[in-house]
Amino acid sequence: xxxxxxxxxxSEADEAGAPPTRGNRGAAKRRSSAIRxxxxxxxxxxxxxxxxxxxxxxxxxxxxxxxxxFTDYHLIRGGDWIGLDNYTAMFDDPMFARAVRVTLMYVVxxxxxxxxxxxxxxxxxxxRRRGIGFYRAAFYMPSLIAMSVGIAIVWKALFANGGPxxxxxxxxxxxxxGFIGNPSVSILMLVLLxxxxxxxxxxxxxxxxxxxxxxxxxxxxxxGAGKWHRFVKITLPMLSPVIFFNVLMETVxxxxxxxxxxxxxxxxxxxxxxxxxxxxRIYSLAFIDLRxxxxxxWAWVLVLAVGVVTLIMFRAAKSLVYYxxxxxx
Amino acid sequence: MIRHPYRAKRRTLLTGAAGAATLGAAAACGDxxxxxxxxxxxxxxxxWWGDDVRAGxxxxxxxxxxxxxxxxxxxxxxxxxxxxxxxxxxRMASRDLPDVFQxxxxxxxxxxxxxxLLPLEGVVDTSDYRxxxxxxxQLDGELIAVPISGNTLSLIYRSDWFEEHGxxxxxxxxxxxDYKATIAELxxxxxxxxxxxxxxxxxxxxxxLWLRQQxxxxxxxxxTALNFEPAQLAEWWQLADDLHADGLVPPVExxxxxxxxxxxxxxxxxxxxxxxxxxxxxxxxxxxGGTLAxxxxxxxxxxxxxxxxxxxxxxxxxxxxxxxEEGAKLVDFLQSDPEAIAILGTNRGIPAxxxxxxxxEVDEYAQAVLDxxxxxxxxxxxxxxxxxxxxxxxxxxxxxxxQQVQYAEMTPDEAAELFFTEAETLFAAxx
Numbered sequence: 001x002x003x004x005x006x007x008x009x010x011s012e013a014d015e016a017g018a019p020p021t022r023g024n025r026g027a028a029k030r031r032s033s034a035i036r037x038x039x040x041x042x043x044x045x046x047x048x049x050x051x052x053x054x055x056x057x058x059x060x061x062x063x064x065x066x067x068x069x070f071t072d073y074h075l076i077r078g079g080d081w082i083g084l085d086n087y088t089a090m091f092d093d094p095m096f097a098r099a100v101r102v103t104l105m106y107v108v109x110x111x112x113x114x115x116x117x118x119x120x121x122x123x124x125x126x127x128r129r130r131g132i133g134f135y136r137a138a139f140y141m142p143s144l145i146a147m148s149v150g151i152a153i154v155w156k157a158l159f160a161n162g163g164p165x166x167x168x169x170x171x172x173x174x175x176x177x178g179f180i181g182n183p184s185v186s187i188l189m190l191v192l193l194x195x196x197x198x199x200x201x202x203x204x205x206x207x208x209x210x211x212x213x214x215x216x217x218x219x220x221x222x223x224g225a226g227k228w229h230r231f232v233k234i235t236l237p238m239l240s241p242v243i244f245f246n247v248l249m250e251t252v253x254x255x256x257x258x259x260x261x262x263x264x265x266x267x268x269x270x271x272x273x274x275x276x277x278x279x280x281r282i283y284s285l286a287f288i289d290l291r292x293x294x295x296x297x298w299a300w301v302l303v304l305a306v307g308v309v310t311l312i313m314f315r316a317a318k319s320l321v322y323y324x325x326x327x328x329x
Numbered sequence: 330m331i332r333h334p335y336r337a338k339r340r341t342l343l344t345g346a347a348g349a350a351t352l353g354a355a356a357a358c359g360d361x362x363x364x365x366x367x368x369x370x371x372x373x374x375x376x377w378w379g380d381d382v383r384a385g386x387x388x389x390x391x392x393x394x395x396x397x398x399x400x401x402x403x404x405x406x407x408x409x410x411x412x413x414x415x416x417x418x419x420r421m422a423s424r425d426l427p428d429v430f431q432x433x434x435x436x437x438x439x440x441x442x443x444x445x446l447l448p449l450e451g452v453v454d455t456s457d458y459r460x461x462x463x464x465x466x467q468l469d470g471e472l473i474a475v476p477i478s479g480n481t482l483s484l485i486y487r488s489d490w491f492e493e494h495g496x497x498x499x500x501x502x503x504x505x506x507d508y509k510a511t512i513a514e515l516x517x518x519x520x521x522x523x524x525x526x527x528x529x530x531x532x533x534x535x536x537x538l539w540l541r542q543q544x545x546x547x548x549x550x551x552x553t554a555l556n557f558e559p560a561q562l563a564e565w566w567q568l569a570d571d572l573h574a575d576g577l578v579p580p581v582e583x584x585x586x587x588x589x590x591x592x593x594x595x596x597x598x599x600x601x602x603x604x605x606x607x608x609x610x611x612x613x614x615x616x617x618g619g620t621l622a623x624x625x626x627x628x629x630x631x632x633x634x635x636x637x638x639x640x641x642x643x644x645x646x647x648x649x650x651x652x653x654e655e656g657a658k659l660v661d662f663l664q665s666d667p668e669a670i671a672i673l674g675t676n677r678g679i680p681a682x683x684x685x686x687x688x689x690e691v692d693e694y695a696q697a698v699l700d701x702x703x704x705x706x707x708x709x710x711x712x713x714x715x716x717x718x719x720x721x722x723x724x725x726x727x728x729x730x731x732q733q734v735q736y737a738e739m740t741p742d743e744a745a746e747l748f749f750t751e752a753e754t755l756f757a758a759x760x
Contacts, residue, residue, distance in 0.1 A: 074758050075422050076443055076718065094747065160586050181582030183736055268729035271585050272736040287415060289722045291758050 065296040073293035075286075086297035096298075098273055099281040106187060106277065107254040110194040115246055118198035122205035123235075136206075143199030151193070152263040156180055159189050183274035186265070190275060193260050201246040208242030209235070240321045248313055255306050258283065278302055365400040365655075373655050374404045377431035378413035383676050390672045394662050401655050414721070421445060426647040428656045432474050434465060434640050438552060439718035441468040447646040448473055453657045457665050462681045465640045465712045475664060476640035478605070478678025481709065482538055483701055484508070485592060485607055486599035487614070488622035494518040499624035501705060502631035509572060515598045516577045525598040527591050528569045528578045531731040533724050535601055535626075536565050537713070541635030542628050552717035553756055559749050563741040566734050573735075581735040595619065601626050604701055605641055605678045608694040623701035625708070636705055637712040641678035719755040726751050 044051070069086055073079030090096045125136050145151055159165050159179040166178045176182050179189045216234050225233065236243070258279040261269070267284040269276025278298070286295035365371040377387060384407050391403045406427070408416060414436065420426055426445060440446050449455070450472045455463060458476070466474040484499055491498065496511055508526070515525025529535045537547040540557055549556045572578045579591065590606075591597030593613035604623055611621050628634045644663065646656040662669055665684040675695040679702075680686055691699065717723075730748050733739040739747070 072758065075418060076439060077759055156586065156588075161582060177582055178586070181585045183738065268725060268732070270729075270732065271581070272732050272738050273729070284725070287418065288725055289719075289755060289758070290418065291755075294758075 065299060068293050069296035069300050071293045072291075073296070075290035075292055079293050082293070086294050087301070089294065090297065090301065095273075095276070095281060099276050099278045102187065102269070102274065102276050103255060103257075103278040106190060106194075106257065107251060109187075110191045111247065111250045111254050113191065114195045114198050114250060115201060115243070117195050118202040118246075119205050119239075119243075121198065122202045122209060125202070126206050126209045139202060140199040143197040146193060146197040147259045147263075149263060152260070155189060155193060155264060181271055183272040186271055186274045189264060190257070190260055193264075194254070194257075201250060204242055204246055205239070208239050212238040237322045241323055244313075244317050244321045248310065251309060251313070252306055255302065255309070367399045370400050370402045371652050371655055372402050372404055373429065373650070373652050373659065374406070374427040375429045375659060376406045376408075376413070376417075376427040378410045379407055379431075379677075380409070383407070386673050386676055390663065390669045393668060393672065394659060394666075397662070397666075398655075398658060401658070403659065424649055426649060428650040428652060429644060429646055429659050431477075432643040432645040434643065435716055435720050435724070436718075437466075437474060437643070437715040438468060439721075440645070441473045441715070442718065445648050446473040447648045447650065447653055447656075449475060449646065449657075449660075452646070452653060454661045454665065457682045457684055459681055459683060459686065461638050461709065462640070465638070465715070466643060468715050474640075474643035474645045475660060476643050476681040477664070478641035478681050479638045479702075480603045480605040480641045480678060480698075481636050481638055481702060481705065482534070482601065482626050483604040483607075483705075484599055484624045484626045485602050485604070485610065486622055486624060487592070487597075487619050489618075489620045490515065490519065490598050491622075498622075499627075501625035501634060501708065503625070503627050504631075505568065505627045505629065508627035512572060512577050512599070513575070519598060523596050523598070524577065524579050524591070526572075526578060527584070527597050527600050528573070528581075528735075529601045530566050530569050531728045531735075532601075533727040536562070536727075538601075538626060538635040539565060539629065541637075541710070541713075542630050542633055544633070546713050548713065548717055548720075550714060552714060553760070555749065555752055559742070559745040562745040562748060566731055566741040566744065581732065585732075592621070603639075603641075604698050607698055607701075608675065611694045621697075623697060625705050633710070634705065634708040636708050636710065638702075638709050639712065640681070717756065718759055719752075722755050723752055726755075 068079070070081060070083060071079040072082045072085070121139055125132060125139065129135075157163055161178040161181060163178050166174070169176075176185060179185050212235060216238070217230055220230050220234055256279055257277055261275050261277040261280050262283065265271075265275030265277075265280065267280065267288060269280055279302070282295050282298045282302070285291050285298060289295075375387075375391070377383070379387075384405075387405065387407070391405060395402060407413070413431075414433075417426065417430070421440065421443070424445065432440070432446075437446075448471050449466075453475060455472065455475070459479075462476045462479055463472065466472055466476055486499065488498075490496075494515060496514060499508070499511070512525035516523070519525065533547065540547055540561070546556045548554070569578060573580065579596070584591070587594065590600065590610065592600055593610045595614070595617040607621055607623055614621050625634055625636070644660050646653055646660065650656050663673070664680075665682045667684060667688040670680060670685045670688040671690065674690060675692070679691075679695060679699060680689050689695075726748060730739070730744040730751075734741050734744045
């Protein structure tokens, strides 16, 4: 980041032009604290598009929706301040418990399976083999197209009555038909879709795996450790910050799942509300029932819930995650 | 991380709309507005829902309109039905509506009761409409829309299958039990994987028909409450129970997978539905070598079929439009210019104006609809007042709660109770 000539005096430009070198941290610190007004102005100017974007499209609407959650705002009629009524009404709303149940069930199934699958594939894909680039691209591919309507159609065909899943499972005595029409298992369609699109955590796992020092494995091998021991005693601990990051991101993402659920189950969470995710319910409260105030309250409860879950995870991470080099300090 | 594709679209739409509004405002401040000449034309916007075919027809008609009315240009836009209403509903909140747009009867009150629609009496030409058509274009006695076409409920059936299996042509006045008997006869005759008829209980319009046959109605006259009892709803939701028990109608596990109707898939022998669907279904059915016909829907009372003429689509002018005169010109042109009618044809149903009727080219499917409507004309009664603004949401609730019943997740009584609770919340949210 260098200052533009028009806003910074030449002497400052010279100073900024010297990049901080590694091992020269103290000097860099001093320099950054000495940034003068002009340079700061330039910095903010460059950030302006992002700041405006965030303020107008993220923070503004969020504050507005927080306000709306305390009103009975209706998309056409408008609304008045009703205090906490929306929040108390949620506890009497039978749909609330349902939506929470569906969402939690999804989080509990989808996140661990997806992460286990992406770690397994990542471990295969860090090997040096001929054509590995192709496989990496191929495994990443699904996450690029998962949100498309085309995939929704493919998914519906896969899980239809008499479709591949039904046929395959009936060899093992399954009599429940296709997942699409069966409320007790329909959520599995979405879990599988999520597992299939493990590209993002897979890439992060691969990056993490490549960071694990090879000499640790060599030393363990010399000591006679088997594959399983090397995985449990070296790979997992060394990878734990990456695992933590992925668990966090995937959990937060799973709580907010909307697109695939809406495309496959529709606004009413067909069949029989079994795919009525929390966010889908928010959507239909807001855009079908037009009850923006109530929908905003739902949305804020989700924000709070995800916040609490994240906090718990960070607490838990303190004892579970191993940061290399930390113990040297 | 995962984004809903439509959300992005809506934002684009909104941004676009906001941008257009700003530009419009800026232009309005800059000078005295367009003069309405060829060099400085007045621009009006026109939007509708529909597919590419309809868009092609409208575009052609609008080009003709612009030729005939120098000084007016028409900016057009269209989307499919759900996206169209999603967009308009959001824009309604900011009072940023197109000058002229296509309206659905179910949304008339939502828009009309908020003063968003221009009263059309004396603004557009109302002298040429067919009898009974303008009744449903009014809200509390004020004309705020003009109908493009009309339709009414019917029983759409496979006349070839009926004939082949010796089932007599359904006559007006046949009872619900007669219809069930027909299904019971046809389904086994058709063999595995096909059914004589479909479950009709998930559609609130059909329950409205059933209530009208008892002299009742779905909504109260002022449109602020439901006009029946939970017990009646529970009864309605059990009407097809015996058919399901005997496997005579397709089960919900099957129909939930259908992305299109059972009739155009060659799987259903009959279905209660709007008569204009006949024209949409017929080409697909013809590909399977079948033929369709229309009959009156079953009734509780042979002298009262509960039928009424519902506007298929309507045209409205926004109350915030700056150029109402030009908007009205466009409306009149689309509704009764012989050349425009010839271009638009029966894509949107049989025209509601006399000039339209005289100039439209009627194919055999449209003719069948016309013949059916003539045959039940004596049974058409006063239409219900425009449904309440919440009707879109109520329709969705009705269908999703019936699905709970179908999957036996709820008893009909439980589902009916919940429907009433939800409907009350929706009505209350509007007051």
